[in-house]
Amino acid sequence: MKTITTSAHLEPDTTTRVTVFDSTPDGECFVSLRIGGELIDIALPQPGTAGALRALARAAEEAASALDQITETASAGAA
Numbered sequence: 001m002k003t004i005t006t007s008a009h010l011e012p013d014t015t016t017r018v019t020v021f022d023s024t025p026d027g028e029c030f031v032s033l034r035i036g037g038e039l040i041d042i043a044l045p046q047p048g049t050a051g052a053l054r055a056l057a058r059a060a061e062e063a064a065s066a067l068d069q070i071t072e073t074a075s076a077g078a079a
Helices: 050-078
Strands: 016-021 030-035 040-044
Touching (some): 040 050
């Protein structure tokens, strides 16, 4: 991955959209993953980059589990 640093706040109703672009005479096909309309756009231009997206999905699942744990701990403390 090339280096980028960014920040975004995801809300429960944040939309996502996957678009597959067919190859053209000028370039290869690619997949675009858009999160939150036009806030975050991830383009996967080369075949073989699916592993990078799967790694990102695993990290996102781990982060979601940590957030669930924080919520459960906070709820238990408030009771």
